[in-house]
Amino acid sequence: MAKAPTVEDVARAAGVSRQTVSNVLNAPDIVRGATRERVERAIAELGYRPHAAARRLRTRRSSTIGVRLDPYLGGISGVVLDRFVHALTERASERGMRIMLYAAHTPAEEIERMGDLVDGGEIDAIVLTGTSREDTRTNWLQERDVPFVSFGRPWRDDDTGAPAHPWVDVDGAAGTRAATRHLLDHAGSRIAFLGWPEGSGTGGDRARGWGEEMSRAGTSGPRWYVEESVGRAREVAGAELAADPAVDGVVCVSDALAIGAHLAATALGRPELPVVGFDNTPAAEALGIASVEQLPEQVAVGVLDLLMGPTGGIVLRRSYAAEAAYVLVEPRLVVR
């Protein structure tokens, strides 16, 4: 295989200088039409492609975004993150950006890795996932002035009025509101909520949506608690449903719990009890259980908009303190 051509080779072939070739690539509008065509022909003929490393070295930009991939823990909900990464890869590609993955098992290790990647010039920006209220990572990123957006709100006091940093998230409350309304319309007035134990921001948000919609309808229903597990959900929902047979439907904080509730209802001879899950995982789809779809596609678009501006092709370095923004994606109820 012959050595790859450089700008110099292209320049010689087109009878122009290095810089003009570079301009054709990076600022076509400042090159005269005739010249540009000549250069473009030479590029095509030689099959020239710019060498990314040289460009990065000079411009100090990598056009690459880092994303941490959590260790796979099994279970149902990892799917949303995977779909998000898929979507992000596609959307980033359309904007001339690349996605680099990294792995870490602890926040400290993640900070170490981010440091390597950022200082090494491998990535321009980071997409954080799984943010929590006290997140050492966000502080570190802000201190270092590294552009980043999180999938998941900061969970501080006023995330929408004065966000601690740019974020994108799915409006969990809106999702459960829609789910609750659907059940109120089609199933009956006594709708239960099967949620996680207190303490999770996401879980609280989703519970709130159910509560709001129930109050608005002037009715009420029981709220049950269980940790994220199909088996445990089946036990708890089974016991509660047996004790409270008047329940007309169940809104669940996740598909795993929804599956547990569905199995419990089936075992109690009520296979048609309406149950709505959250995340629209393949498992819920397979069982024909309705679910709230997170629309990871739109989350990905939101992330890139915040990082690069609505149309931009490069990562913007903005002052976080000054103007942090957010995108709240409205989820969609998938009825089955």
Next chain:
Amino acid sequence: MAKAPTVEDVARAAGVSRQTVSNVLNAPDIVRGATRERVERAIAELGYRPHAAARRLRTRRSSTIGVRLDPYLGGISGVVLDRFVHALTERASERGMRIMLYAAHTPAEEIERMGDLVDGGEIDAIVLTGTSREDTRTNWLQERDVPFVSFGRPWRDDDTGAPAHPWVDVDGAAGTRAATRHLLDHAGSRIAFLGWPEGSGTGGDRARGWGEEMSRAGTSGPRWYVEESVGRAREVAGAELAADPAVDGVVCVSDALAIGAHLAATALGRPELPVVGFDNTPAAEALGIASVEQLPEQVAVGVLDLLMGPTGGIVLRRSYAAEAAYVLVEPRLVVR
């Protein structure tokens, strides 16, 4: 934020030359102990990290592996690929390698993308997924002498004796053999196989395992065909089970079909009919359906071994024609 230190800064601080610092990083054994310690101290104090782009430019190596992420199509089986990417990211990280994702919708577009990434020096090697018998990508990669390994065998005439290129795959036949044996031991002698229509290499491989184990046991069972869909599997399995109630268990080519079969059996009043799926997806786990686990972790290890040698830290450029190798991972039956 102060400018990042370079080798020059470290050299000055340690009272040595650029190259010595470089040697401490890349060939510590040729530097005298005392010198090395002095340099290491300076590196730590300054918080120096090598600039990847400069290194890449000079060494023409990126220590990065490209992986295509298929557009997310929903359904159940995409999970295996995601788990593989997770595992690959972690294992690669341990060997000082990074993973870069790219997106493409057609083979032609994928070749275009691979060209960009390889010629641009972004990646040293590629991991292909979803190989087929006539794969334009593998030919292109071999012509260009780009190191690559596929997850999925080449499906040529003699994949194990004379592989067309390095590959890693899961031994589907071994998986269904184990599943079949398990059902023969615990359920009865009439075990059905619910598989895809003819034509798929993977599907054929898995069907073979069932067939072999049935012959070995001197028994036989019906083979049913249906495309990859929970709903369709439910219909087909339901009809067949009703027509042939003597069936003692069903081995399925995928979890989606297994779920369909399980639902059909339940609807026929036989919820305990043993069914085994393939891929061990969260959906099967949630329903308590046994499944053959692909062990994507081991596939990832196999891929890296083939690319870099069992312990190596850099991608090996070998002659494919001369010595192509393969790794066949033995899957594991997860009983539930």
Next chain:
DNA sequence: GGCAAAAGTTTGAACGATCAAATCGTGCTA
């Protein structure tokens, strides 16, 4: 036609690392 301003193009330097070759020491042998 002349001249200033604007547009287009070229040249030298720099990004930060490693390679290749030269240099410097040190210990050993004759």
Next chain:
DNA sequence: TAGCACGATTTGATCGTTCAAACTTTTGCC
């Protein structure tokens, strides 16, 4: 003690691109 070999370290060149500034050509206007 001169000579030599070998290990440790330094020096100069280079990877391919873009930036900044200098230079050349075209345009616009009187």
